[in-house]
Amino acid sequence: MEHIFYILPLIAVCICVSYAGEMTFELPDNEKQCFYEMIDKDVECTLEFQVITGGHYDVDMELTDPYGKSLYKDVKKQYDSYTWTTDSKGVYKFCFSNEFSTFTHKVVYFDLEVGDEDPLAKKEGGDAHATAMTMMETAGHTMYESLSDILDDQTHFKLREAQGRIFAEELNKRVMYWSIGESIAVLIIGIGQVLVLRSFFTEKKMSGMPNAH
Numbered sequence: 001m002e003h004i005f006y007i008l009p010l011i012a013v014c015i016c017v018s019y020a021g022e023m024t025f026e027l028p029d030n031e032k033q034c035f036y037e038m039i040d041k042d043v044e045c046t047l048e049f050q051v052i053t054g055g056h057y058d059v060d061m062e063l064t065d066p067y068g069k070s071l072y073k074d075v076k077k078q079y080d081s082y083t084w085t086t087d088s089k090g091v092y093k094f095c096f097s098n099e100f101s102t103f104t105h106k107v108v109y110f111d112l113e114v115g116d117e118d119p120l121a122k123k124e125g126g127d128a129h130a131t132a133m134t135m136m137e138t139a140g141h142t143m144y145e146s147l148s149d150i151l152d153d154q155t156h157f158k159l160r161e162a163q164g165r166i167f168a169e170e171l172n173k174r175v176m177y178w179s180i181g182e183s184i185a186v187l188i189i190g191i192g193q194v195l196v197l198r199s200f201f202t203e204k205k206m207s208g209m210p211n212a213h
Helices: 002-007 135-208
Strands: 012-015 018-027 032-039 044-053 059-064 070-077 079-085 090-097 106-114
Touching (some): 032 106, 044 090
Antiparallel strands (some): 032 090, 059 090
């Protein structure tokens, strides 16, 4: 399981009233792990998850509100994204389950985005027209959004690269074990053939010897 250390927990980023949490964690077999988040009312949230390694790359996932009502539930999912708006303030719980697996550990990544970001520049004490951004502010905000998109793309590329690297390592191990098995089989067959041939010559030599009187 040394490859798990390549993809240890990622950082969490907080910006104004909007924040996002990203994490990569190991989910052992026959276990369930839950995470909790305090969220205000009428806040739009997005939860995205993906299984990076283990078995068939699938887990069970359930999201519940502060009153225990299930907002999202699915079984044996490889990846998915769910967006909802909170109806009440409280602690929201989302759980990942690997209880259906008897011996396969999983590595799961999730990204929780809570709330909308405030504009980078806002004027106080005015109407909507008074808070219009200048061209420079607009350009800065556009650059900020582009950089955020780049960061998200880089995160997904890292996940795909980690998934591909781990798959390649597992495939390399299987090829190595198969090669070792073939080498042992060829060696055993070679030794067997030598012994069989020697037995043929030994029988002929014994049958050709004269009887002693």
